[in-house]
Amino acid sequence: xxxxxxxxSTYLWGCLDGMKTLLVLGGTGKTGSRIAxxxxxxxxPVRTASRTGGDVHFDLDDPASWTPALDGxxxxxxxxxxxxxxxxHRARIPRLVTEAVTVGVRRLVLLxxxxxxxxxxPLHAAEQAVRGSGVDWTILRPQWFAQNFSxxxxxxxxxxGTLALPTGDGRTPFVDAEDxxxxxxxxxxxxxxxxxxxxxxxxxxxxxxxxxGLIARATGRTIRHVDVDPAAFIERQVAAGAAPDVARxxxxxxxxxxxxxxxxxxxxxxxxxxxxxxxxxxxxxxxATTGHWN
Numbered sequence: 001x002x003x004x005x006x007x008x009s010t011y012l013w014g015c016l017d018g019m020k021t022l023l024v025l026g027g028t029g030k031t032g033s034r035i036a037x038x039x040x041x042x043x044x045p046v047r048t049a050s051r052t053g054g055d056v057h058f059d060l061d062d063p064a065s066w067t068p069a070l071d072g073x074x075x076x077x078x079x080x081x082x083x084x085x086x087x088x089h090r091a092r093i094p095r096l097v098t099e100a101v102t103v104g105v106r107r108l109v110l111l112x113x114x115x116x117x118x119x120x121x122p123l124h125a126a127e128q129a130v131r132g133s134g135v136d137w138t139i140l141r142p143q144w145f146a147q148n149f150s151x152x153x154x155x156x157x158x159x160x161g162t163l164a165l166p167t168g169d170g171r172t173p174f175v176d177a178e179d180x181x182x183x184x185x186x187x188x189x190x191x192x193x194x195x196x197x198x199x200x201x202x203x204x205x206x207x208x209x210x211x212x213g214l215i216a217r218a219t220g221r222t223i224r225h226v227d228v229d230p231a232a233f234i235e236r237q238v239a240a241g242a243a244p245d246v247a248r249x250x251x252x253x254x255x256x257x258x259x260x261x262x263x264x265x266x267x268x269x270x271x272x273x274x275x276x277x278x279x280x281x282x283x284x285x286x287x288a289t290t291g292h293w294n
Contacts, residue, residue, distance in 0.1 A: 020074035021045045022188055023105075026081060027054040030147050031111060034181030035077055035188075044189070047073070060092040066099055075107035075188045076100055078130070083113075083122050083249055090122060094129035107136040107194075109187045111180075114141050114199065114262065122249070138187035142200040143262060146174040146283040149215060150292040158215060158293055161223050166230045166251060167208050168258030173201035173265050174211065176278040183272040198268035203277050205263040214281060218288035230255050 022039055026032035027048020039046040049058035049069040058069045060080070070076070080093050097108065110130045116123040116139075130137045148154045157163035180200055187193040206214075208225040216223040230251050237247035256262055269277035287293065 021047050021072050023069060023073040023076040024048050025058060025069075025077060026050055026079035026111075028052065029079065029081075030145060030151055030177045031180050031184065032077065032079065034177055035184050038181060038185045039188070042185075042189075060096065063095070063099070066096060067103075070100055070103050070105065073100070073103075073105050075109070075136075076105050077109045077111070077184055077188060078126070079111045080123060080126055083246055090125045093123075093126035097126075097129040097133050101133050101135055105135065107188065108133055109138045109140065109184050111184070112139050112141045114143060116141060117197075136191070136194040138193045138195075139197045140180060140183060140187070140200060141197065141268075142175045142180050143202070144172055144174050144257075145177050145180070146202065146280055147177045148174075149211065150283075150287045150290075155292065158212075158223055161221065163208060163212050163223065163225045164228045164233075165208060165225065166228050166233045166254050166258060167225075168227050169207055169209070170257035170260060170263070171205035171207045172257050172262045173203070173205040174280050174283075175200050175202045175269070176280075176283050179269050179273075179277050183269060186272055193272065196272075198272050199266035200268040201264075201266045201277065203265070203279055205265065206280060211280065214284045215288075215293065218284045219293050221293075227258070 022044060024032045024036045024039070024046060027036050028050045032048065032050070036046050036048045047056060047069065048054035049056045051057065051059050056069050057065055059065045078093060078096065080089070082089050100108065108130050110126060112123050112127055113121070115121055116127050118124060127139055130139060145152065149158055154163060154165070183198055183200060212223045212225040233254070234247045234251050237250065238244055242250070269275070
C-alpha cells in the first residue's frame, strides 16, 4: 500500500484539476444527496452511487459493482446502510476500503455513529479500516438526524399525529443533515480535516415531546409523542419487515435515549465549519414549508 503526503491542499486540488472524481455513496439518501448537491454547485466532478438511482449502480453486497463506481475517484464518502450485527455486514466497508485504496482513492470520509469507536459496535470495523487505510481520512459521528422526522422512519408517525417510540422523557441533540453534509464536503475537499473524528450534534438536547410540539405548532396539526414498551416496539418493527437483530439494535438505541444516554452536546460542527450547528427550530420552520408534513 502506498501512502502519500501533501501540503495545505495541493494534492487533492491538483487531482481535481485533472478531473478526478469525488464519489458519494448513498447518493440519493439524506446525507448523500445533500453532499452531491453542494459539490455540484461548487463545480466539482462528483459521482453518486446507490442501489436505487444515482449516477452508477452500487451495492455493497456485489463487489462487481464497485469497480465502475471507483473508477477515477480521488475522494470518497462512505456509508454503511445497514446496522445489522452480522459478521458479513461488518466486513463490507473494510473490504471496500481496501479496494478503494488499491485503485487510487486517496481520501475517505466515513459516516459513522456515536460510540462506534468501541468494540462490539456494528460500525467499529468500518472505522478501524478507514483509520488504517494509509490515506487521508475523516470520521463523522452524528447524533440522531432531525430529518428522521421528515424524510425517515418517524415521518409516518408525524403524518398520523402519533409518534410512538420507546424514548420516554429522554432528550437528544438532533443534528440537521444539512450540517452533516456541509462537514462532509469540507472533509472531502480540505486537507485540515484529515485524521479528525467529528462528533456532530445540534445546539441543544430536546425530548421527543418537545420535538412533536414544535412540529405541531409549525404545521397547525395535533401531534403527540407516546412512549411504548420496547418489546412491543421490536415486534412492530419485525412485523413491518425489519430483521430481528436490526429491530433489537434500533430499539436499544432508542431506549438508551429514555435512559438518559445520548444527551451530551459536542462541538464537532463548530470545529469543522467555524459556526454553530443549526437549531432544531430552524429545521422545523424550513421543513414545514416543503410539504413533507402535509
